[in-house]
Amino acid sequence: MGRLSGTMGASECQVLLRKKRGGGRKSLKCVGGEGGKWFKECLDMQIGEGDFFKFWDHCWVGGKKLSERFPRLYRLCKNQDGFISNMGEWLGEVWEWKLEWNRELRERERAQADELLSSIKEINLHAGMKDCWRWKHTPNGLFSVNSAYKAFRQARSENxxxxxxxxxxxxxxxxxxxxxxxxxxxxxxxxxxxxxxxxxxxxxxxxxxxxxxxxxxxxxxxxxxxxxxxxxxxxxxxxxxxxxxxxxxxxxxxxxxxxxxxxxxxxxxxxxxxxxxxxxxxxxxxxxxxxxxxxxxxxxxxxxxxxxxxxxxxxxxxxxxxxxxxxxxxxxxxxxx
Known part of the structure; x- marks a missing residue:
C-alpha cells in the first residue's frame, strides 16, 4: 500500500492497526514497547459528529481515556459505552453537552464533573463530518509509506x-x-x-x-x-x-x-x-x-x-x-x- 486514497476513517485505521499488531511487522515492536504503539502515536484523532469514537474509552481529549482520568464519574455515568455523539445534542448549529448520571452528584463529584466539562468544551464537533484519523507526518494528513518509513527510521535511531x-x-x-x-x-x-x-x-x-x-x-x-x-x-x-x-x-x-x-x-x-x-x-x-x-x-x-x-x-x-x-x-x- 503506497498511499491511502483519502484521510483514514476510524474503522479503516483499526483494521490497519490490527494488521500491524498481528502481522509480520515485528520490527515495530522494538519501538515504543508493544506492537502497534508506535503506529498509534503517528495518528491524530479528528472529531467530526462523534459517531465512532467512544466518549469514555478513546483518548480523544487530554491524551488519556476519560474513564481513567475520571473513574468515579465513569462508574456513575448512565451510558458508559456511549459514543461522543450520545453525550449531548445539537441545538440548531450549536452542540450542547448533556451527561446523565445514575444519581445526583455529591460536592466532590460535581467539582470533577465541572473539570470534565471544561476539558471537553475545548473540542468542537462538526455536523455532517465523520470521525477519522489523520496521519501526523504528512501536511494533508494522508498516510504514505515514505513518510512512515522516515518516521520509523527516526524512532529506531532513538531506540x-x-x-x-x-x-x-x-x-x-x-x-x-x-x-x-x-x-x-x-x-x-x-x-x-x-x-x-x-x-x-x-x-x-x-x-x-x-x-x-x-x-x-x-x-x-x-x-x-x-x-x-x-x-x-x-x-x-x-x-x-x-x-x-x-x-x-x-x-x-x-x-x-x-x-x-x-x-x-x-x-x-x-x-x-x-x-x-x-x-x-x-x-x-x-x-x-x-x-x-x-x-x-x-x-x-x-x-x-x-x-x-x-x-x-x-x-x-x-x-x-x-x-x-x-x-x-x-x-x-x-x-x-
Missing amino acids: GTNCEQMDFKKLWKAPAPHKMKTTAWRILKGRMATCDNLIRRNILAANSNSDCILCKSQLEDLNHLFFSCQITCDLWKEILSWIGIQTAMQRTAKENFLAFSNLGDKVDFHFMACVWICVVWCIWKARNDCIFSQASWNISKVVTEIKTRTWSWTQVYKQMPQSLDLKSWMIKPKVIE
Missing part, C-alpha cells in the same frame, strides 16, 4: 539499542545451522574479514589490492560485498523473484536483515530469516572460493545452492513448511502468499 537486540534475537531463533547463524551474526556486527577490515587491523598492507573480488571496481567492505555490489545485487533479485516478492533492498547489514526478514506475515518470518542467512553465507563462501581456489562467480550455481540448502532445512526444522518436494521447491517455495 537503537533495543532494535539491535531484537534483530539478534530474530537471528538466533531462525531455523538454520548454527555455524551459518554465527556467520550471519558476524555480518550484522561488522566483524567479517573483508579487505577493509583486514587493512584496518594491519593484516593486509595499505597498498595491497583491496578491490571487491566479484565486481573488481570498488573497495571490498562488508556492506558493498553483501548488499551493494552489482554482482550480489543480481543474486538478491534472483532470490526475491524465486520467493515471489518485489522490493528495494537496504544497503546496510542490519537494515537489510530487518527489512528482509519482515517481508512476509508472522508465519513467514522463519522462512525469510533462514533465506537471508543462507544467501549471505553462500555469498561469503563463493567469495572465498574466488580468492583461495581461483573459482569464478557463477550466479546459477549460487542460486541453486541457496534453494537446495533451504529445502534441506525444511526437512530438519519443524518451524519450516515441509509439504513440497525438492523439484517443486526449486521452482517456487510457495511459503509467502
Whole structure:
C-alpha cells in the first residue's frame, strides 16, 4: 500500500492497526514497547459528529481515556459505552453537552464533573463530518509509506539499542545451522574479514589490492560485498523473484536483515530469516572460493545452492513448511502468499 486514497476513517485505521499488531511487522515492536504503539502515536484523532469514537474509552481529549482520568464519574455515568455523539445534542448549529448520571452528584463529584466539562468544551464537533484519523507526518494528513518509513527510521535511531537486540534475537531463533547463524551474526556486527577490515587491523598492507573480488571496481567492505555490489545485487533479485516478492533492498547489514526478514506475515518470518542467512553465507563462501581456489562467480550455481540448502532445512526444522518436494521447491517455495 503506497498511499491511502483519502484521510483514514476510524474503522479503516483499526483494521490497519490490527494488521500491524498481528502481522509480520515485528520490527515495530522494538519501538515504543508493544506492537502497534508506535503506529498509534503517528495518528491524530479528528472529531467530526462523534459517531465512532467512544466518549469514555478513546483518548480523544487530554491524551488519556476519560474513564481513567475520571473513574468515579465513569462508574456513575448512565451510558458508559456511549459514543461522543450520545453525550449531548445539537441545538440548531450549536452542540450542547448533556451527561446523565445514575444519581445526583455529591460536592466532590460535581467539582470533577465541572473539570470534565471544561476539558471537553475545548473540542468542537462538526455536523455532517465523520470521525477519522489523520496521519501526523504528512501536511494533508494522508498516510504514505515514505513518510512512515522516515518516521520509523527516526524512532529506531532513538531506540537503537533495543532494535539491535531484537534483530539478534530474530537471528538466533531462525531455523538454520548454527555455524551459518554465527556467520550471519558476524555480518550484522561488522566483524567479517573483508579487505577493509583486514587493512584496518594491519593484516593486509595499505597498498595491497583491496578491490571487491566479484565486481573488481570498488573497495571490498562488508556492506558493498553483501548488499551493494552489482554482482550480489543480481543474486538478491534472483532470490526475491524465486520467493515471489518485489522490493528495494537496504544497503546496510542490519537494515537489510530487518527489512528482509519482515517481508512476509508472522508465519513467514522463519522462512525469510533462514533465506537471508543462507544467501549471505553462500555469498561469503563463493567469495572465498574466488580468492583461495581461483573459482569464478557463477550466479546459477549460487542460486541453486541457496534453494537446495533451504529445502534441506525444511526437512530438519519443524518451524519450516515441509509439504513440497525438492523439484517443486526449486521452482517456487510457495511459503509467502
